[in-house]
Amino acid sequence: MSGLADSPSVQIVPADEGAARAPVRRRRRWPPTLRFDPMATLFIAPAIVIVFLVSIYPVFDAAVLSLHRTAYAQKVAFVGLDNFVALFSARGFWNSAVNALIFTTGSLVLVVPLSLGLALLLDRNVPFRSVTRTVVVLPWVMSQTVVALLWAWLLNGDFGPLTFLAEQMLGHRPAFLSDPTSAMASLVVVNVWASYPQATLLLLAAVQTIPQELYESAEVDGAGWRARLVHITLPMIKPTFLVVLIQLTLLYFNMVTLIYTLTGGGPLGGTETLAVGVMKTSFEDWNLGRGAALGLIITAVNLLISLVYVKTLRPAGK
Amino acid sequence: MAASDRRPRYGLLLISVLACLFAAAPIVWGVLTALKPAAEVVSYPPNLMPSRFTLESFRQVWSDSNFPTYFRNSLLVTGIATLTSLVVAVHAAYGLARFDFTGKTSLMLGLLATSMIPGIAILVPLYNLSIHTGLYNTFTGLVIVYTAWNIPLLVWLLKGFFESVPVELEEAAMIDGCSRMRAFYTIVLPMARPGMLAGAIMAMMFVWNDFLIGFTLAVTEDKRLIPYGLYSFISNIGVDWGQLMAATVISLVPVVIAFLLLQKWLVQGLMAGAVKG
Amino acid sequence: MTALSLDRVRKSFRSLEVMHGVSFDIEDGAFVALVGPSGCGKSTLLRMIAGLETVTSGEIRIGERVVNDLPPKDRDISMVFQNYALYPHKTVAENMGFALKMRGVAATEIEAHVARAADILGLTPLLGRFPRELSGGQRQRVAMGRAIVRDPQVFLFDEPLSNLDAKLRVQMRGEIKALQRRLCTTTVYVTHDQIEAMTMADKIVVMRDGRVEQVGRPLDLYDRPDNLFVAGFIGSPAMNFVAGRIGADDAGSHVTTDDGVRLPLSRTPAPFVGHRVVWGVRPEHFALAAADPVAIPVTVTGVEPTGSETLVAVRVGAASMTVLLRDRTGLNVGDASRITVSPRLIHLFDEATGDRLDIPPLS
Numbered sequence: 001m002s003g004l005a006d007s008p009s010v011q012i013v014p015a016d017e018g019a020a021r022a023p024v025r026r027r028r029r030w031p032p033t034l035r036f037d038p039m040a041t042l043f044i045a046p047a048i049v050i051v052f053l054v055s056i057y058p059v060f061d062a063a064v065l066s067l068h069r070t071a072y073a074q075k076v077a078f079v080g081l082d083n084f085v086a087l088f089s090a091r092g093f094w095n096s097a098v099n100a101l102i103f104t105t106g107s108l109v110l111v112v113p114l115s116l117g118l119a120l121l122l123d124r125n126v127p128f129r130s131v132t133r134t135v136v137v138l139p140w141v142m143s144q145t146v147v148a149l150l151w152a153w154l155l156n157g158d159f160g161p162l163t164f165l166a167e168q169m170l171g172h173r174p175a176f177l178s179d180p181t182s183a184m185a186s187l188v189v190v191n192v193w194a195s196y197p198q199a200t201l202l203l204l205a206a207v208q209t210i211p212q213e214l215y216e217s218a219e220v221d222g223a224g225w226r227a228r229l230v231h232i233t234l235p236m237i238k239p240t241f242l243v244v245l246i247q248l249t250l251l252y253f254n255m256v257t258l259i260y261t262l263t264g265g266g267p268l269g270g271t272e273t274l275a276v277g278v279m280k281t282s283f284e285d286w287n288l289g290r291g292a293a294l295g296l297i298i299t300a301v302n303l304l305i306s307l308v309y310v311k312t313l314r315p316a317g318k
Numbered sequence: 319m320a321a322s323d324r325r326p327r328y329g330l331l332l333i334s335v336l337a338c339l340f341a342a343a344p345i346v347w348g349v350l351t352a353l354k355p356a357a358e359v360v361s362y363p364p365n366l367m368p369s370r371f372t373l374e375s376f377r378q379v380w381s382d383s384n385f386p387t388y389f390r391n392s393l394l395v396t397g398i399a400t401l402t403s404l405v406v407a408v409h410a411a412y413g414l415a416r417f418d419f420t421g422k423t424s425l426m427l428g429l430l431a432t433s434m435i436p437g438i439a440i441l442v443p444l445y446n447l448s449i450h451t452g453l454y455n456t457f458t459g460l461v462i463v464y465t466a467w468n469i470p471l472l473v474w475l476l477k478g479f480f481e482s483v484p485v486e487l488e489e490a491a492m493i494d495g496c497s498r499m500r501a502f503y504t505i506v507l508p509m510a511r512p513g514m515l516a517g518a519i520m521a522m523m524f525v526w527n528d529f530l531i532g533f534t535l536a537v538t539e540d541k542r543l544i545p546y547g548l549y550s551f552i553s554n555i556g557v558d559w560g561q562l563m564a565a566t567v568i569s570l571v572p573v574v575i576a577f578l579l580l581q582k583w584l585v586q587g588l589m590a591g592a593v594k595g
Numbered sequence: 596m597t598a599l600s601l602d603r604v605r606k607s608f609r610s611l612e613v614m615h616g617v618s619f620d621i622e623d624g625a626f627v628a629l630v631g632p633s634g635c636g637k638s639t640l641l642r643m644i645a646g647l648e649t650v651t652s653g654e655i656r657i658g659e660r661v662v663n664d665l666p667p668k669d670r671d672i673s674m675v676f677q678n679y680a681l682y683p684h685k686t687v688a689e690n691m692g693f694a695l696k697m698r699g700v701a702a703t704e705i706e707a708h709v710a711r712a713a714d715i716l717g718l719t720p721l722l723g724r725f726p727r728e729l730s731g732g733q734r735q736r737v738a739m740g741r742a743i744v745r746d747p748q749v750f751l752f753d754e755p756l757s758n759l760d761a762k763l764r765v766q767m768r769g770e771i772k773a774l775q776r777r778l779c780t781t782t783v784y785v786t787h788d789q790i791e792a793m794t795m796a797d798k799i800v801v802m803r804d805g806r807v808e809q810v811g812r813p814l815d816l817y818d819r820p821d822n823l824f825v826a827g828f829i830g831s832p833a834m835n836f837v838a839g840r841i842g843a844d845d846a847g848s849h850v851t852t853d854d855g856v857r858l859p860l861s862r863t864p865a866p867f868v869g870h871r872v873v874w875g876v877r878p879e880h881f882a883l884a885a886a887d888p889v890a891i892p893v894t895v896t897g898v899e900p901t902g903s904e905t906l907v908a909v910r911v912g913a914a915s916m917t918v919l920l921r922d923r924t925g926l927n928v929g930d931a932s933r934i935t936v937s938p939r940l941i942h943l944f945d946e947a948t949g950d951r952l953d954i955p956p957l958s
Contacts, residue, residue, distance in 0.1 A: 039498060040417035047410035047469050048425070054466030055432040058443035065443065073446060118337055126330045134581070135338040138345065141573045143527030145545040146566050149552055150348045153559055161347055161364045193344065254436040257529040261549050275438045282442050283534070295439030302436050486680035489647050494741075495668040495697030508684045 059299070066293035073288055083293035092269065092277070093294075099184070100273035103259075104252040106188040107195070111248060114192065115199035116241075120233070122200070123207045133204075140197035144257035147194040152177070152262055155186055180270025183263050187271050191258060195251060199244045206240035207233060246309040250302060274298055352376065352563035359560040375564035384539050385565050388547030391536075393572070395457055395543060396525045399464035403521045404514060406465060407472035412502060414473065415480035426474075433470035437530055445534050459535050460543075464528070468521040475520070479513030480506065516583040519576055526573055544569045597656075598623040598781035599644065599749055604653035606639060606805075614639060614805045616653065621798070624779045626772070628796035630786055632828070636805040638753055641785045645674050645751050657748055668697070673742035674751040678758065679734045681726040681741075688713075688722040691740045712744045715774070732763050739771065743778060750775070752784040756791065768795060789829050793817070801825050823949040826875055826942055832906065834875045835916040838946055841870045846889075850874045850943075856912040858891060861938035863954055872952060875942040878906070878919035881934045890933035893918075895926050909934070 066083050068075040087093045122133050139147070154162045155176040167173045176186045210233065218228050234241075256275045259265060265272030265280060272280070275298060282291030347366075351359055352375050354368035359375075379385050414426060444463060445454075453459030483506050491501035507514075532543035542550070548569065551562050599621040606614035614636050621627050629637040642648040644655055646667035655662050662670050673694065681690050691712060692705040700708075713719045716736045726734060735755060742750055755771070756764045772795045775782050786792055792799050793813045801808040801816065801824070808828075809821040820826035826834050839850040841863055848863040850872060858874050884890040896915070897908035900923065907918045907926060918934055926932060943952040 037417055037419075040413045040419065043409035043413035044417075044425075046406050047429075047473060050406065050462065050466045051429065051432055051469050053447075054444070054463050055435055055440065058440035058447065059435060061443035061446065062440055065446075073449065121330060121333060121337065124330060126334050128331075128334070132334045132338055134578070136341045137581075138341050138577075141523065141577045142345075142570065143529065143545055145527070145529045145548050146569060149548055149562060149566055150344055152552060153351065153563065154344055154347060156559070159360050159362050159364055159559070161366075164363045193340070197341075250434075250436075254438055256438050257545070261529065261552070275436070278438050278441070282445075288442050288446075292442050295436075295442065298436055299439045302434060306434055484678060484680060486676040486678055487682060489642075489645070489667070490674065490676060490680035490741075491682075491693070492647070492667040493645060493670075493672060493674045494694035494745075497666065497668065500697075505682055511684075 062292040062295055065289055066296055068289045070289040083290045087293055095269055096272050096274045096277045099271060100253060102184060103188060103273055104249060107191045107252050108248055110192045111196045111199055115196045116203055118200045119203035119207050122204050137197040137201060139193055145261050147190060148258055148262035151190045177263055178267055180268050183267060183271050187259060187263060194258060199248060202240055202244050203237060206237040210236045242312055249305055348563045349567055351560060352567050354560060356560050375560040379561040379565045385547060387540060388542050388544045391541060392526060392544040395460050396522055399461045399525045400518055400521045402461060402465045403468035403472055404518055407469050408476055411473045411476035412480050415477045429470045429473060441530060441534050448535050454535060455537055455541050460531060463531050464525045468524060471520060472517045475517050476510060476513050479510045483509050512583060515580060519580045519583055522576060523573060596623045600656045602654040604655060605651045606643060607651045617807050619800060619810055621781055624781055625797050626775050626782045626795060627798045627800060628784045628786060628792035629800050629802060630789055630792040631802035633787055635802040637785045637802050641751055641753055641783060644783060645672060646670050671748045672751055673745050673747040675738045675742050675755045677754045679738040681734060681737055683726050687718060687724050687737050690737060691744050694745045708744050712740045716740050731759050735767055750780050750782040754786055801828060821951050823873060823944045830877055832878045832917050834877050836873050836875050837914045838873050841867050841872055843868045852912050854912040859938060860941060867954055871946040873944040873946050876936050876940060878917040880940040881918040881936050883920060884935040885932045887933055887935055890935040892933055895928055895930045897928060898926055
């Protein structure tokens with residue numbers, strides 16, 4: 001240790017006397033000092049560009065398109081708000097709006113309690129819990145197309161097992177998908193089957209983050225399971241609960257594939273929602289201008305729902 | 319839930335069984351249909367169990383229809399789109415997690431907002447755009463759109479993972495001789511593997527299961543993806559339900575395998591989607 | 596030979612200057628501790644030396660090279676982080692060999708270097724493990740192993756012991772010191788713990804608010820602190836301070852506190868009489884002298900025996916002081932007693948500037 005024997009030379013240059021002693025904030029910014037770092041630009045730009053081209057630009061394009069009369073994907077003439085006026089004055093529009101409302105609320109009313117109950121069930125010490133958990137979530141991997149095909153077969157008027165079961169109970173053979181009312185009811189049930197797993201998983205994850213001590217303490221305080229549910233579980237999962245609620249609402253309101261592939265919006269427009277209306281107006285009637293207008297209306301409703309989402313979630317303390 | 323239920327309760331077991339039945343019975347029926355001889359598929363009253371199991375429906379759908387083409391197309395598009403989504407999102411997420419710049423918050427919120435745009439509303443403009451750019455009815459067009467639609471969720475998911483990697487690891491790597499870029503690839507990226515798995519399965523499920531984009535942008539038989547392919551089966555008159563169920567079962571195989579392998583990552587991915595608000 | 600030198604180094608974040616011109620040189624092979632309260636800029640300074648923070652102005656030289664604009668990888672340094680920053684997906688051996696691998700060293704050679712470092716640190720049986728399978732002390736050792744494998748010009752340590760429990764900290768303190776003595780590598784060691792700095796370093800740099808307060812050997816800082824800050828920071832329990840005015844009369848020189856207590860002082864030249872000062876004495880330099888009529892009268896407000904020594908809290912006029920006694924005492928709370936201190940162990944500081952007041956002794 002040669003250098004150590006001699007004292008290392010150290011000198012100090014005094015700092016400016018005039019400089020105020022600013023409080024030192026220990027900033028852990030990394031990497032240091034950058035505004036427009038080339039690496040950041042290089043990393044972020046591709047995502048921005050592609051999202052802009054595929055998700056943002058089309059919204060503006062849709063806005064322009066909605067102000068035109070179109071023929072075969074070509075803009076023919078600028079018509080101002082005619083497309084919107086035509087939509088609002090058509091009976092089909094209001095029919096679709098009502099259907100969308102029925103479909104969305106009907107599904108929500110069934111899915112929310114079902115998934116909450118399942119989440120609570122799966123959180124408990126039930127025999128074969130892990131198997132149950134996997135099986136119960138299984139419908140989630142299925143695409144809406146597959147769900148539609150599967151249930152079209154289950155509800156098939158000639159050979160479907162559900163048709164058979166219903167016939168045994170009712171005494172006559174039902175035609176689930178041939179009557180507007182029963183078609184809507186069937187559609188809601190199918191939708192419930194297809195969409196409850198996602199809500200269940202999210203609620204389960206939320207329930208599992210509640211510390212066990214809270215329940216133990218409540219138990220010591222004399223709370224029964226119902227009191228624990230009302231005073232601990234539900235308040236603790238409230239933020240997730242609201243997220244789930246909004247996710248499902250948007251999912252149902254915007255749902256096209258399941259409805260389009262199962263009933264095609266029929267019979268007699270009985271299951272045609274606004275979202276399915278876009279599909280039919282655009283790609284069956286090839287009225288792209290009006291389809292775009294309807295799409296914008298749907299976007300606006302989405303924004304409205306999201307707004308409610310933000311407004312209700314914030315006070316929940318996130 | 320509570321300390322008092324250490325002992326399993328059999329009432330709950332009954333509810334579990336009913337829940338499983340509700341979830342699985344339709345699937346089981348579909349699978350059994352696919353395994354029935356053609357004559358028993360169309361018998362009324364329907365029988366649950368086939369008199370004998372046969373793979374005849376599977377053989378027919380695989381050799382006598384275009385289903386193998388759809389399957390191959392779906393594999394190809396899903397694989398490539400998942401990969402490109404991940405590559406683009408991983409870089410953007412890292413950039414947003416580690417770099418500070420003016421407008422970053424707005425950028426993140428803007429990205430979030432795009433995931434709120436309902437796909438159905440921009441389907442027509444995308445159709446127009448694909449025709450104008452010559453990407454109509456091409457795999458490239460499909461991959462680009464799927465990538466863009468995957469990016470917001472993936473970026474939010476992965477950004478969280480990168481933020482949980484201690485900065486000191488990158489600093490240590492830079493002192494050990496890496497450039498900043500290299501530190502990212504050799505040190506940070508391997509650590510974000512769970513996030514990338516979660517993201518990959520989310521992206522994969524989305525692409526494999528999507529009907530709308532395929533329906534709008536890939537129309538000819540040779541470009542068709544599975545969901546539209548299955549749909550075109552059912553809209554044909556005189557559909558063979560045995561074969562249709564066989565095709566459905568085949569189409570489920572990749573997602574079910576992915577689901578069983580990656581179940582726990584998937585929940586993480588879902589959670590990221592849920593807390594992003 | 597100078598291994599590391601800082602010349603008027605400044606650092607600003609946007610418009611806020613946090614480092615106000617820091618300069619010092621470190622000789623080859625020296626162990627220097629950067630010490631100061633949290634937020635004093637010691638870690639920022641270390642990171643600037645490492646190249647993890649930019650230098651706004653001034654110069655940092657490692658050996659003969661100005662390294663201001665060199666990326667960390669080209670500075671020939673290695674660093675041990677507070678949280679160790681071990682790569683969790685690499686084994687101990689891979690962690691230690693990573694820097695050599697980045698330099699394109701052949702695999703067999705890396706293995707040899709890693710084996711030698713592992714041998715020095717007693718890590719050989721752990722080479723195949725992953726960081727998550729190690730205890731805190733073992734992780735600490737791996738972090739050091741990663742640093743020494745490279746044989747760099749300078750070791751940088753950023754509070755490396757703060758995540759260990761008290762007992763392990765004392766043990767690792769000794770190990771790091773011994774290792775440094777063995778390798779003779781210039782070392783800069785950041786800590787907020789003045790005991791670590793005192794026991795390990797050849798030289799201590801005391802920092803506050805982005806400025807250097809004093810540089811010196813550990814015992815020099817203890818014996819002759821340059822200012823009130825250093826006097827209060829170095830030493831535990833901390834030095835007692837009382838403000839007062841220098842006076843002189845027939846009985847000799849003294850400092851009179853604002854409430855009239857006379858504190859002892861060695862004989863002071865006339866020009867200093869009347870000066871406002873802060874009178875400072877370390878707790879361990881007081882002695883109990885109940886019978887001495889000229890000793891400082893105190894009232895006991897607390898007694899904390901630790902077995903080996905006794906910490907007595909007392910009141911002197913309105914001021915509180917602590918007295919550290921080697922012996923057990925019969926003192927109880929509320930007792931009145933007297934304490935003395937040898938005049939040569941008294942420190943005086945200018946009350947206005949806080950700087951040390953060196954009074955030439957009267958012969």
